[in-house]
Amino acid sequence: MRFIHISDTHLGYHQYGLQERAEDFFYAFKEAVDYAIDVKADFVIHTGDFFHSSRPSNNIILQGMELVKKLSEAKIPVFVISGNHDRGSQVRDVSPLSILESVGLRLVDTGVVEHDGIFIAGLKYISKAGLRQLNFREVMERYLEETGDGFKILMLHQEFQPFFPDSGLNVHIDIPEGFDYIGIGHYHIAQPPAVINGATVVYPGSTEFTAYNEKEEEKGKGFFDIKVDSDGLKTEFVHIKNRRPFLFFGFSGDEEFREVVLQIKESLQKDYRKDPVLILRGNVRELNPREIHSILETEGIKERILHVQFNLSREEASLPEGVFSELGEGKIREEIKKLLDDEILYEHVSELIERLKTFENTDEMKKFLK
Numbered sequence: 001m002r003f004i005h006i007s008d009t010h011l012g013y014h015q016y017g018l019q020e021r022a023e024d025f026f027y028a029f030k031e032a033v034d035y036a037i038d039v040k041a042d043f044v045i046h047t048g049d050f051f052h053s054s055r056p057s058n059n060i061i062l063q064g065m066e067l068v069k070k071l072s073e074a075k076i077p078v079f080v081i082s083g084n085h086d087r088g089s090q091v092r093d094v095s096p097l098s099i100l101e102s103v104g105l106r107l108v109d110t111g112v113v114e115h116d117g118i119f120i121a122g123l124k125y126i127s128k129a130g131l132r133q134l135n136f137r138e139v140m141e142r143y144l145e146e147t148g149d150g151f152k153i154l155m156l157h158q159e160f161q162p163f164f165p166d167s168g169l170n171v172h173i174d175i176p177e178g179f180d181y182i183g184i185g186h187y188h189i190a191q192p193p194a195v196i197n198g199a200t201v202v203y204p205g206s207t208e209f210t211a212y213n214e215k216e217e218e219k220g221k222g223f224f225d226i227k228v229d230s231d232g233l234k235t236e237f238v239h240i241k242n243r244r245p246f247l248f249f250g251f252s253g254d255e256e257f258r259e260v261v262l263q264i265k266e267s268l269q270k271d272y273r274k275d276p277v278l279i280l281r282g283n284v285r286e287l288n289p290r291e292i293h294s295i296l297e298t299e300g301i302k303e304r305i306l307h308v309q310f311n312l313s314r315e316e317a318s319l320p321e322g323v324f325s326e327l328g329e330g331k332i333r334e335e336i337k338k339l340l341d342d343e344i345l346y347e348h349v350s351e352l353i354e355r356l357k358t359f360e361n362t363d364e365m366k367k368f369l370k
């Protein structure tokens with residue numbers, strides 16, 4: 001038996017407001033689909049956030065249909081659960097994934113399905129409020145009771161200890177022994193598979209960057225190829241090959257920024273198949289984003305990249321270093337994220353902050369906010 005585990009494809013995410021980025025998300029997902037067809041996988045599981053939104057545009061629904069149909073025509077069933085991004089409004093509407101059931105997608109938001117003697121259990125994303133009203137372990141036990149003799153897969157979309165140290169759920173405690181493979185979505189950084197209570201637990205991460213971070217680059221973006229035979233279960237992480245390059249540069253101070261400009265020019269000598277996204281993180285004293293833009297322009301950098309993303313903080317001479325580093329942008333964002341406790345809302349706020357940082361003065365910013 002061989003199956004492909006994909007997660008967090010976020011189809012329809014126009015990152016930085018760019019059509020090119022939405023296409024990148026589609027092509028990364030398509031690479032995984034093409035791979036599954038090439039290796040003649042028996043089936044595919046997708047552990048949530050198939051779409052970026054619970055209301056994908058008609059175009060994006062068509063993209064999703066195209067991918068599912070490709071697999072259906074190759075006789076490869078796709079089993080999926082809804083993530084926090086695409087689970088639909090709690091009361092009034094169904095998950096957008098239910099539209100794709102008409103082209104063969106198998107939505108397993110709750111319960112267990114059987115396919116060729118394999119049992120596939122699924123539970124859609126449950127919010128923190130929802131978890132308070134639910135005995136997670138009991139639900140998992142009920143699932144196990146619904147299975148028979150055969151390989152047992154569980155699909156989830158949550159944060160779990162030991163992968164997330166602060167999570168309220170723990171694989172060791174909240175999932176009983178009995179499953180063979182536990183595929184989990186939600187965490188966008190791929191994790192090395194772990195064996196817990198006899199099950200292989202896998203977070204493949206997202207197929208594209210929804211928010212860049214260096215750790216994510218290090219682990220790579222991709223999906224898992226799972227082979228099960230008499231020797232046991234083998235996991236292989238497959239990298240997305242034709243991915244948009246992200247170039248990250250960190251710096252401290254205006255002087256270092258000027259050095260970084262030279263490094264950027266050098267790294268752009270390489271022949272990229274897609275124009276890279278440039279991520280700049282650091283602090284500046286005199287320079288402002290507008291000046292940085294114009295430096296990147298005159299140095300011929302802007303024409304060779306798709307987009308530049310700043311993560312700048314201002315170096316204030318009057319603040320002692322320790323105070324500044326403790327209240328850096330990362331820390332502020334982390335606190336906002338915790339406070340909002342809602343990924344979609346946080347993303348909107350985050351995009352707004354990015355936008356606001358591009359304004360030169362308070363008046364301009366106020367005008368925009370109005």
Ligand SMILES: [Mn+2]
Nearest residue numbers: 008049083186
């Ligand atoms: Mn996600």
